[in-house]
Amino acid sequence: MDLVRELGLDEKTRLIGFFGTLIDRKRPIRFVEAIHAFCAQHPELTVAGLLFGSPQHCGERLDVEVTARARELGIEKAIHLMGFRSPINRLMCAMDMLLVPAINEPFGRTLIEAMLVGTPVVATNHGGNPEAIVDGETGYLVEPEVPSAFVPPMVKLLKDPSEWQRVSANAQKSALAQYGIRPHTEKIMHIYRELTGRTA
Template identity: 45%
Template structure:
């Protein structure tokens, strides 16, 4: 009797590429294909998410009937009606794929695919990557999920999971990443036409309220006030989503720092551009477990972050980078200035953070932990079975 691989379905909703997709891609690259048969469902067959998942060599199917849920907004009555209308088709797709487990990875995917997964007879892994007050985590996951994975202790909060196996598994990262810091800095200097002694402070992430790019601009302004002669430039890397580029530059103009702010757009791989920066500033509030903090550690760029959310966990309470109060751009500016002016401390933190990241955040380690969850839900079994009837899009 041939052992059939456990079939795992990864459904994604929406078009915008984010950290949850990059983490899922890391898992797909490291999942044991002798034991597991991963498949992906996307909403946009030619979008960035589909292209990323295809690069992991998995079958990708298109679910064009999904409701257009909006990023960062709670579902309303109209959304609920759209989800209900799509539910039957989602259930039939999961059943046709022969999925043993459905692994949802973000709020919109939970909302659309969790109930159909159960209706199709699959086990549901609810991967929580947002704030601890998310309604889905608190009200739905404990009642419907077969397992909950959280990216941090903070993100899990105090939700009652007594009846659901729950684990904190930090997101995966490519710990083999190599970045030529000197070359990346030279690339920034050349592109921006800055003076050779310019110090670059980076913000990385989609432009949404929670990540607080306005506060980053305010920190740059306060730093200029504290040390007017220091040549600094604040670089915002990321896609405008909830906050537009015009709004950001208008804020910089109000603070008198348009000459010290550059909008860089989305660039990949992000680690290369982080390596070109002297510091990473993370002003986010209630960030579950930011990817850029760990990527920054791996390429040797020290981090200054708010004492909020998963930042505290990632930076080990401040041992791997300064943590500053929320809503205090001056405190962030002072911490940044302290590191820029003290190269010995800059190097000490960079080295300590890199060693910690190498030891704790490898993609293979993450995949092994997730695969253990799968095995607990669907123990390996020996049955005669053919391959799933799934057709990848060209």
């Protein structure tokens, strides 16, 4: 609700998040286009796309391009550049879902962070994303570079609370089992034991 008030949004607005540096590999422009595709197909649901992250210090200023693309598509009021903010976990909790349009992402840490706090993720079936998400169970994987591909899973999550709860619970359980403190510590200790030739 704090973000809704900060941005002057209607309280029924659903918040769709993008987290990461605004660089080409993470495809922030595709995020804008996915929000546009959703708005065009489902005007009965009000959504806002929130991009958390700063542009790179040199090279293309994708924050400027994001704003220009949103204006070109006529959805400038639905797109919000939030800049770099911390702590990230509270912001992720405030999102109804995360969209991850990135390509060639080796292993997206933001996916795991979102899953750990129970925020459903819709990501491209590319790079390291399939390592973290089981499609239809712990999140959704969609065709890369096709903004409209995000729309069907977005609709499922936003229109069916039981589906949102199911994916949220599955994602959190999976992330805790694989990437929680205990399994992480055990894996690190296993590496140390192998390196030193010691057994458990």
